[in-house]
Amino acid sequence: EILDEQFAVKTPPTTISFETQFDSDIPRVAYSAASDTYVFAWMEKTSMGDQVWISVRDGRLNETQHLMLGSGYAPAIVAGENDFLVVWEDGSELGAARVTADGKITPLRILGSGSTNSKFAAWDLVVYNGQPAVVWVETGGTGDNLRLDPLCN
Numbered sequence: 001e002i003l004d005e006q007f008a009v010k011t012p013p014t015t016i017s018f019e020t021q022f023d024s025d026i027p028r029v030a031y032s033a034a035s036d037t038y039v040f041a042w043m044e045k046t047s048m049g050d051q052v053w054i055s056v057r058d059g060r061l062n063e064t065q066h067l068m069l070g071s072g073y074a075p076a077i078v079a080g081e082n083d084f085l086v087v088w089e090d091g092s093e094l095g096a097a098r099v100t101a102d103g104k105i106t107p108l109r110i111l112g113s114g115s116t117n118s119k120f121a122a123w124d125l126v127v128y129n130g131q132p133a134v135v136w137v138e139t140g141g142t143g144d145n146l147r148l149d150p151l152c153n
Contacts, residue, residue, distance in 0.1 A: 002061060014061045016040045017053065024053075030079040035101035039084045041075040052088045052095070056103045065103030070095050081130025092119050096134065110134060110149050 002011035017024035017040075027042040036059035044051045050073040056065035069075075072090035084099040087110070096108040123136035135148045 011061050014057075016055050016057075017042055017044070026074055028075055028077045030077040030084055032079040032084065032101060034081065037101040039077055039079070039086070039099050041069075041077045041086050041088075043073045043075060043088070052086070054086060054099060056099065056101070067105070069097050069105065070107070076125050078125040078127050078132045080127055080132040083132075085125060085132035085134070087123070087125060087134050094120060094123060094134065094136065 001009050001013045004010050016027070023045050024042045025045065027040065029038055029040045031038050038057040038059075038061065040055045040057065042053055044053055049071050052069045052072050052075045054065070054067060054069055054077075055063055057063050069086060070088070070090065072088040072095050075086055075088040077084055077086045083101070085096065086099060087094055087096045089095075094110045096110050098106040098108060119138065119140055120136045121139040123134060126133050126135055133148055135146070138145050138147060
């Protein structure tokens with residue numbers, strides 16, 4: 001639901017994940033004031049493995065897009081100046097996609113994530129000057145252990 005400044009309900013409770021067969025876990029959301037858009041992300045444990053799903057919603061929580069981004073778990077999401085960045089864990093790699101307010105999905109490859117000699121130990125999303133980026137720490141490799149990928153357009 002959406003609340004106003006006095007915490008009165010502006011938009012009533014809305015179901016984001018309507019899956020009844022599988023659990024929806026680890027929900028996340030980001031809001032872009034520039035486009036008055038929300039993107040919700042979550043993980044579903046299915047018989048085909050863990051899957052990351054999203055729902056793109058307008059400022060009144062009306063859904064405009066609902067789809068699976070890929071296999072994986074532990075999604076995170078941030079709103080940048082022009083789009084949203086969703087990142088999730090997919091085994092020893094990080095999966096990623098950009099999502100625009102109108103629901104266009106662009107899958108991304110995170111360079112260095114899941115290389116053969118190292119594994120990400122921790123990661124997070126940041127926004128700097130409107131640009132979303134993923135930052136992570138690697139273990140078991142050689143050289144730099146802290147990495148940043150702005151995933152530039």
